[in-house]
Structures are given as structure tokens and as C-alpha cells.
Amino acid sequence: MSTLKTLLDTGSEEYRAAAEAMGRKLDEIGAEVDKALAGGGEKYVERHRRRGKLLARERIELLIDEDSPFLELCTLAAWGTDFPVGANVVTGIGVVEGVECMIVANDPTSRGGASNPWTIKKSFRINEIVQQNRLPVISLVESAGADLPTQKEVFIPGGRMFRDLTRASASGIPTVALVFGNSTAGGAYIPGMSDHVVMVKDRSKVFLGGPPLVKMATGEVSDDESLGGAEMHARTSGLADYFAQDEYDAIRIGRSIVKRLNWHKKGPAPLLGPGGQAPAPLYDAEQLLGIVPEDLKVPFDPREVIARIVDGSEFDEFKALYGSSLVTGWARLHGYPVGILANARGVLFSEEAQKAAQFIQLANRADTPLLFLHNTTGYMVGAEYEQGGIIKHGAMMINAVSNSTVPHLSLLIGASYGAGHYGMCGRAYDPRFLFAWPSAKSAVMGPAQLAGVISIVSRASAEAKGRPFDEEADAGMRAMVEAQIEAESLPMFLSGRVFDDGIIDPRDTRTVLGMCLSAIASAPIEGTGNFGVFRM
Template sequence: MTVLSSRVDVGSDEFAANRAALLELIGRLDEQNALAVAGGGEKYVARHRSRGRLPVRERIELLVDPGSAFLELSALAAYGTEFTLGAAIVTGIGVVSGVECVVIAHDPTVRGGSMNPYTLRKNLRALEIARVNRLPVLYLVESGGADLPTQADLFIPAGRIFHELTALSADGVPSIALVFGSSTAGGAYVPGMSDYAVLVDQQAQVFLGGPPLVKMATGENADAEALGGASMHSRVSGLSDFFAVDERDAIRIGRQIVSRLNWVKAGPAPSRVPRPPRYPADELLGIVSADQRVPFDPRDVLARLVDDSDFDEYKELYGTSLVTGWATLHGYPVGVLANHRGVLFGEEAKKATEFILLANQSNTPLIFLQNTTGYMVGTSYEQAGIIKDGAKMINAVTNSTVPHLTVNMAASFGAGNYGMSGRAYDPRFLFSWPNMRQAVMGAAQLAGVMSIVGKASAANAGREFDAEADERQRQKVERQIESESEAFFMSGKIYDDGIIDPRDTRDALGIALSAAHSARVAGRSGFGVFRM
């Protein structure tokens, strides 16, 4: 049997301290998620309802199949910025008429659903997820267009939205626009470039230039409904494919369109009947170390993630700071690479490279569980070729074509972030736990390096070293890096697809795996497994 045994002492003081620390962070996560759900706040939600319109999340709830899960993505976009948390848009993966779809929905309670730079990043990431995983797109449109004060950061890159929509169509991946309100200027091209467009009577207004712009440009006093209303576009211009009498009717039509897509997944179905882990997910809270300098065994995490806690470890006795092996998760075969004790040595890099090649030979998706301080440094390691070994691992990650799913469990520093399929290496999905930190290196190490460089610079210049000023600068840098490396800050920049409660990791990965199997699942061919 390859079933993992639990080595966790749930009654220990260490377990209790770890659990308390993580619960505090989860409480903070819940508070931030509540702020994102609140959108523009009570005043603007009430005004929106008074106009007979549904809030964005109620629209989504009516759209997705009853009782099904909705995996929201990038919920904390724009965290720590001047913009409203969530960036005036809701994105995620939901099941509509039995089909997994990417949902992109404007929140009109936030500045009329207008787009700021973080809205754009979040929108483009959702479209990228749709493209690489071959997922139909449902756009729930009600937006005043660009947030004009930030237009310099929007105008050029926003054209990518329309590029992605037309590229999806060319690849045979349908997009459906349900237009509930304004869709102006460049936003008019969303229904214009979607495969299907549904417009709501007396609400949808789609035009390149609204009445004020028409007046300025031509002198014409245009009526908004005649210029771009649902009735006009359904009867005259032909932009609208379906005329909806109200919002619920539009959602009904959207669901009906999806039901008639004849959509078939290109990847294989789960190969086994899913069996829950033998240990409760709640115990994950006590396993993760409150102090990032203290390692934890990823096998204890895997015992609470994979089906039946069954894990067939690969090269168990070699390169022991990286755990690799085979399992199933929600019935899908997966390979796992999980950091143990943080540092990646040459042995771990070579072991990872071989394992990734094996996964590609067997068309097996890979899950990366990150908790790494990076590749080992020092004279003996440089002489042993740590750069070459790390490069082999990064090469394998880069060129692997099976789906990658990454979870940042704790530390994610230096090139270890790259080797463990960080954001720059295009994992299909990347989630963070709320205790996660990622940066070039740890805050204390980075501040210390700058201090050493400062001392050397002073010595080389023949000037006296100001120890007091150096200590002030060191503390300032350490505070800055601590703040900028935390999960909430990084998620706000959309460097992940969302922060998740560790207890939800199994289901989040299950939804992501199922979504990834909407596309063909195939490893890179043309090379065999080679020893290094």
C-alpha cells in the first residue's frame, strides 16, 4: 500500500500555535473578501436595485447551475491601491447548463463598472485562462468603459481584450455577451466580437459614441435608445442575436445558448472514482508552520489533499528536500512536486527534471506545492554546478506541456519560484495560502545583503561607514519587503489567481483540474527520459 500515514500531533502546543496563526490570517482574508463582495457599498448597491437591476453576484448565481460551485478568481485584485477592492469586475469558473465556463462580469456599483488598470489585468487573466484551458466565455456586460483618469494605462493594452475574444472564436471556443447596461466606446466591441450577443430591453446601450460624444463630433442630438438600444440593435443593426425582455430573461437565454453549444471536453474524464482523503482538511491549519523558518513535511499536506491519501513517492531517498510522486485528485491522475525543508540542491533539481519528463511521457498533469527559499548558494555548490542543475529544472518546467497547477503554501523566494512553476512559467492556475510570502529573497536576507554591499562600497571609497544610518535603512528596507512580499499584496497585483483557505485547496484544485481537462492533455513528445 502507498497510503500516507499521518505524523501530525494534533494535541501539541506547536499544532495549536500554528492553527491560531493561520486562523488569524484566514479571518483577515474573510474580511477582505467581504469588502470585495460589497462592491461599491450599500449606497450604490441600493441605487442599482432601485433601478430594477440585479447586483453582479446575483446575476452570476442565476447563471450557474443550481447547487454547483463557482470558483472566483483574483477576488482581491487592486488590494492596497486607490481602486476599489476586486477592481470592479468579478471573474471565475462556473458550470452553466452542464458546461464549465469562464465568467467575466462587470460590477456596475463600482464607478459604473468602469475599467481601471487592475480591472484590465483581471479581465485579461480570465481570458487567458479561457484560452489555454479551452473554456467558453460568458461576459456579463454593464460598464461605462475606461476610467478616464487612468486612460494612459488602459488604451493601448485594453485592445488585447478584443484580440483574445477573436482568437477564442478562431480556435472554436465560443463567447457569449449578456449586455445588461452600458457598453460604450471600446466596450461596444465586447458584444461586437463575441460569438453571441444578448441585449436587455430598455437597459442595454451599445454604441461607439454615446449621445454626448455624437453631439460634440457631429452636432447631432441623438436619442440613446435609437442610437444603441436593445430594440434598435435587434431590429435594425443586427448586432443583437437575442432580445431579452429583462435581466432574468437574458440569463435564461444565455443558459439556453450554452446548452446548445454541443460542447465536448477535449481531455480525458477522471480515471478513477474519487475517494476523500483519510485525514480531515481542517488539520492543515496546524501543519503549516507559523514561523516560515520552520519547515513542515508536505507529505502531511498531501495526506489531506489527494484521493484516499494514496501517494506513490518517486525517488524517496534521493534529493530529499523535494518530494515527488504520483496520486489522483478528484479522480484525475496527477504528479506532485512539493518542497520539503525549503532549499533546492542540485540533486533536487535533477530529480525534478526527470520527474517532469516522466509526467510528460504519461500525459499526467503536475501539481507544484511551493515552500522554497530558492536554490542553494555557496562555493561548493557553485563548483558542483547548481546553476546548470537549476537551469535543467527550469528548462523542464518551461517546456512541459501537461497542465501545471501551483499552490504557494508558504515561502516562494528567488529562482525557486521559477523552478516550481511560478507565475512567469504559465501554470494553468496558481493559488496562494494567506500565509504565503514571495520575493527575490526573505526580507531580513535582502536588507542584510544591502547592508553588506553598503559597507563594501564605503570601504572601497575610503569613507567612514555610518552604522546608525545603515541600521535605519536596514529596518526600512526590511519593513518594505515584509509588506510587499505578503500574500495579500501579491494577490492584489494579480500575481496569483486568488488566495484560498488551505482547507479549500483540494476542491479548488479539483475544479481547476476539471477545467484544464476541457483542453487536450498531452505531454511534450520528441525526447525520452534522460539521466543527469
């Protein structure tokens, strides 16, 4: 492969300004992530500890293999809403006894771990990742069930969580539930529908209706243990497969269950060098902080990003002289083969769209996953480009992305606007994973452009009706719309609505993508030759 050469001037004013801007954004995002890490706050964390219980992330840390990473997903779910950041549940991929598993841990310090509308959305996304990538699921259960004040948004769609769990089992994906506390009402179906269930002595309480509900419904007076205690379920109902003496014992049993699954990946193994390691990039990941300018209208070379994330900074570029606003080529990342599509100058023309479609076809022929690095303002507009076929060529690219069956990874590093977001495999096109850098923005178009379009339409409408046009009101409208769209295009807003799987520090990009490619390899990787009709 060809080795990429860097032209990045780390001593320049432009680099320094970009790095400082990225640092500020990382600090802002870090403050919000800290809210998720804090759970329900000091008061409820201390109350939980006084009960002799581990926190959700402590349970995860004990469950996964020592010194192995945990790729947390959707950390900022519910940000910008009336609900706690993180949506009362911790989710992510960790290695347990050498097996990559999806781990879902209720956070009982945050509103009892109850499921609110954003918990539901986050859970749906996690279940998609499980099914697409064939990842065993481990549920660390301690939840008050549905958030009753919002039941109208939780109850009906929430049933899909249980459906997804049973479908995972039906497709041969193991499901394990470790019950650490209450698992009430609908939550009782998590252990009820899991393949393997562990309950903790004097701690686990699993019932469809607790003592108050039973008394209200039937008049029967009962207690937690006889209705849903761990020992009752282990001895009498048979719901518990394993009876743990304490939380540590439950985690030990859970690891043992995974060890006995006889689980094997169905995708390719990475190509590693001496010592079982892939060659590191030639350039420092720290330099990724200063590549993307604060003003996304200023272009940057995505090869500088590629050079700092792929093995040995080696990259075989495809059609380097054609459609140069889109960089395409082949590389390896942590030993896994990958095809890369990266926007170079924002706008996608007909040449870039056709180049992308051909490249995606080739990746499917070679059963090679694709990585999309977003920095696009969309497809080019104007009479010349409409007449040149930009619609059919853009459609060709979107057709290829839509029907490609090799796994896709998407990373928003700059702008991701308009139909360019679709062509570069945005959320609606089912990338296996989608992450954003703090520098990213995504919307139907840029804030100034959107406000300008509304202004032009309003002015034309006033003229058509013979009414005077209020310039002062128009200026106020434009300012308001620009501010709104700017706020709604930022990564924290999008991450809060689970439109991505997380905002990542640019320096962690290689590690995060490597973990994703490894997780993807749990399932078979097979391309297709069956695309929709390409309009010529």
C-alpha cells in the first residue's frame, strides 16, 4: 500500500486555532457526560451505597475482562430534554471471557432506573446493534419499570424491547440477565425472556405486580420475597437458573455463563503483525485535534485524518484524479480491511457520486466494510448541474449506499448537510455504528441558507399578494431561524435524540473504530451484487 504523507503544519496559527476550538468543545461535552456518569446525583448514589450495592458502571467494570475497554454507546441520550442525561441506563460493548457482548445496565440511582421515552429510544437502538452485529446480550437488571407519568409514550412502543429480546434469542444470539434488585411489572419480562437468569439472595425482586398492586387487585396481603424473591424463583417458580449469594457472585456466575456459550465469530479475523499488533499510524493522534477548522466553510484534507487512524498510515487511493471532492480508497484499521469514503471539499458533484457508487460496488464484491467520513454541504445545485444529471447521479450514490450489504461505519467530522448526509450513509441508512466529533454539524442545510430560503419564499409570497414586505420582521426571523438551526445541528442536540451512537474525542477515533470493526466481525460479512436500477 501507499504511505500517506502529511502536510499538516502543527505550528501554524490555523492549526492552533482549530485545536483550541476543539478543546473548548471537548470540555463542553465532557461536562454533559459527567452528568450521565453522576447518575441520580450524590444523594441517591450514597443511598445506593449504604444499601451495600454496586453502581451500574461498577458492575460493568467487574463483569468485563480485566484491563479491557468498554465502548459506551448513546451516553448523552435525553440531553436537552426534561429527563436525566443518559436516560437511566448505561449501554455499551465490552469483552467478557473473550467474547464481545452488548451490556445493558439500569442505573437505579437515576429515578430508580425507570424507563422513560428516551430509555425506550436508546434501547431500540441498542437492540438494532445487537441484531445486526450478532452480539450476545447481558442485562444488568435493577429497574422500577416504566416511568408512570410518561406511560403514554412508554407503554405501547416499549413492548418492542421484549420482542427484540426474544427475536435475538430466536436468531441464536445468547441473552443473559443478572438481576441485582427490583425488576417490576414489564421489567420482569427481561429475565423472563432471557436465556440465562441469575438472581441475588435477598436482593432480587422479580414480579409482575408488587405487594401494593396485588392487594389492590386481589385483596391478597403478601411480601416481596414470597411474590418475587430470588430464593422463591430459584426453588419454586423456576425463573432463576442460578442463585447468587451476593452481587460479586452474580457477576462471577455471569462470566461463567458467557465462558460456556462456545461462542465463535463468523466474520474475518484481523491481519496482525508481530506480537499480535497491527502497525500503528505514523503520525500522532493528538494532531487530530487541529485538523478540522472551527469554521466548517474552510476546507481541509481528509487524508490528514485517514493518515492518523489507519494501520501504518497506508492508504491505496481509488480514482485519485477523478471526482476529487470525494477521497476513496482502501486501508486496514487494527488489522481489519476497510474501504474509506471521505469528503474533501464539501460539495458532491456528479463525478463524486458516480465514483462513490462504483467504489461501493467494489467493496461489496470484496466483502469489505465501508467507513464514511462526513464533511459535506450536499450535492451541487444550479442549472448547469441539474442539466448535467446531478439528481440521477446523486440518486445512484444513495442507491448504492441503500442496497450495499457490507457493514457501514459513519463518522461525522465536519458538516453533514442535505442529501449529502444520505449519500454518506447517515442514520436513516442503517450504518452499523455512527459517531460524531465535537466539530460536527448536521441539518437539512446550513443555518444561513435555511433562513435565507425562508426569507426568499416569504418575500415572493408578499409580492404575489401585493403586500409590503416587512424588512425588520424578516431580519428578526432570519436571526431567530439561524440560531435555532445552529443549535439543532450541534452534536449534543443530535446525540441527545439518539441520532448518533456517541460523540467521541478525535484522539480516540482509531480505538473506537477498531472496536466497532471487531464487533462487526461477530457476524458474517457478505457483500451483494443486487443494487437497484442505476439511471444512466
